[in-house]
Every structure is written in structure tokens, then in C-alpha cells.
């Protein structure tokens with residue numbers, strides 16, 4: 001079973017979908033901990049499943065690299081096979097990336113390399129594009145520049161608000177993440193069997 005640590009910053013609706021899919025067996029993975037940089041509402045989803053949570057705040061003006069090392073130590077305590085950033089709104093420092101990549105994924109609500117960064121949905125919405133998308137990437141030292149593992153187009157509909165568009169994108173993010181983690185889990189078990 002693939003051991004997963006998920007990092008969030010917000011409502012954690014994608015986390016909840018992932019937890020539900022793991023609990024149902026739809027994704028052959030076990031979330032062993034959920035961490036956040038703030039007391040995120042989404043941590044309640046982990047508590048719902050009795051999964052350990054931790055908060056590693058980035059204090060204003062604090063050294064990012066030192067925070068990255070503390071965060072990495074917290075994550076490493078749970079001996080993850082895979083770390084997933086799911087609505088984690090901080091750029092993880094290079095030291096963190098090098099500690100876990102390539103087993104360090106991020107879901108992004110755009111069709112990368114279109115609309116990188118923290119406001120992807122707003123940017124696409126304001127650009128007036130007819131379609132945007134969702135992507136799952138391996139995190140590297142850049143901002144949403146890592147290798148793309150899965151991505152799919154999402155149409156922008158007449159009457160959409162940024163919120164209705166984001167909700168439609170999140171559904172696809174969850175499906176892509178499930179596909180990627182299922183693939184990783186199947187490859188891991190295939191390697192272990194040989």
C-alpha cells in the first residue's frame with residue numbers, strides 16, 4: 001500500500017475526495033498524515049478519518065529554507081512513499097523538493113504550462129479563454145514547471161463564475177490525481193512482486 005502524506009492550506013475538498021477514494025479502495029493508497037502551513041479547515045477531513053495532522057507555520061519574515069527543513073522533517077516522520085501538495089499555497093523550498101522529488105506531486109487548476117501560479121483559475125477566467133484545464137505534475141524547483149504526469153482540458157461555460165469554473169476544474173483534478181496515484185501504486189506493487 002502506497003503511504004501518502006498530503007499537504008494543504010485551505011478547505012481541503014480535493015483532500016477529502018482523495019481520502020474518501022482511499023477509504024473505499026478506489027485508490028490503493030493510505031494517507032498516513034495530513035499537514036498544513038496554517039490551521040486549515042481541511043485538517044478536519046483528516047480528523048474525520050482519525051489520520052494524524054500537523055501544522056508547520058511559516059512565520060512572517062522567517063527564513064524559508066529553515067521552514068522547509070522543518071516541514072520536511074515533519075513529513076519524513078511518517079515515512080511516506082509519496083507526498084502530495086493539494087491546495088498547499090506555499091512554494092516549497094528547493095531543500096524540500098530535493099528531499100522528496102520525484103515522489104512529490106502537485107495538482108494545479110490549469111492546463112500547464114498555461115496559467116501557472118497561485119491564481120490560475122482567476123487568470124484563466126479573466127483571460128476569457130474558452131477552455132482551461134487541470135494538471136498533475138512532479139514538483140521541481142520552479143513554479144508549476146515540473147514534469148506533467150496527467151492533464152485534461154476543462155471548458156469554460158457561459159454564465160460561469162470563477163467559483164463555478166474552479167469547482168468544475170477540481171472534479172477533474174481529483175480524477176487525474178486518482179489516476180496518477182493508482183498508476184504509481186500499480187507500478188510499485190509490480191516492482192515488489194518481481
Ligand code: GRF
Nearest residue numbers: 010011012013014087107109
Ligand atoms: C485546488 O484547485 C488546487 O489545485 C489549488 O487550490 C485548490 C484547493 O482546493 N492549488 P481545496 O482546498 O482542495 O478545496
